[in-house]
Amino acid sequence: MILYRPYDDSLSSENLSGFFVGWPDPPSPETLLQILQGSTFAELAVDDTTGSVVGFVTAVSDRILSAYIPLLEVQPDFQGQGIGSTLLRRILKRCEGLYMVDAMCDPDLQSFYSSACGMQPSTGVMLRRREYQSGNT
Numbered sequence: 448m449i450l451y452r453p454y455d456d457s458l459s460s461e462n463l464s465g466f467f468v469g470w471p472d473p474p475s476p477e478t479l480l481q482i483l484q485g486s487t488f489a490e491l492a493v494d495d496t497t498g499s500v501v502g503f504v505t506a507v508s509d510r511i512l513s514a515y516i517p518l519l520e521v522q523p524d525f526q527g528q529g530i531g532s533t534l535l536r537r538i539l540k541r542c543e544g545l546y547m548v549d550a551m552c553d554p555d556l557q558s559f560y561s562s563a564c565g566m567q568p569s570t571g572v573m574l575r576r577r578e579y580q581s582g583n584t
């Protein structure tokens with residue numbers, strides 16, 4: 448069974464392997480733990496048979512007006528079961544009361560965000576510094 452819970456300090460990097468699928472220079476599980484610690488809000492999907500995290504989502508926010516959702520990932524073996532949609536709805540609940548909640552995604556994922564929680568396609572700009580892809584730790 449998949450259990451959903453907010454990130455808390457009891458989490459260990461041993462339960463955070465298998466993420467950043469396809470990234471050429473992925474953050475390590477230890478760096479992912481730091482990312483979760485440093486996020487304003489973070490929600491986890493945990494496989495209760497193994498204790499492993501199989502999905503997560505983060506939000507960074509000023510807690511007054513705006514939030515940004517930089518990371519949402521469900522491990523391949525667990526995709527297509529509603530876990531990503533549930534994580535998204537849970538992080539939006541954490542962002543309740545904020546005027547702006549934004550995320551960047553590829554065009555083929557816009558329908559996922561709109562059907563999961565009503566987020567609308569928009570336009571934006573971005574900067575990616577490849578030399579820091581595994582984290583500036």
Ligand SMILES: CC(C)(COP(=O)(O)OP(=O)(O)OC[C@H]1O[C@@H](n2cnc3c(N)ncnc32)[C@H](O)[C@@H]1OP(=O)(O)O)[C@@H](O)C(=O)NCCC(=O)NCCS
Nearest residue numbers: 519520521526527528529530531532533551552555556559
């Ligand atoms: C995107 C992602 C989080 C979705 O997680 P998931 O648990 O598989 O999603 P759900 O099971 O809740 O799927 C909900 C719906 O979105 C659709 N969907 C999922 N991934 C999709 C994709 N890559 N493109 C288009 N639609 C997608 C599903 O078909 C499903 O539609 P349905 O309800 O009509 O069947 C997951 O595919 C993933 O981790 N991908 C790699 C990382 C990534 O792209 N993250 C998003 C960052 S922008």
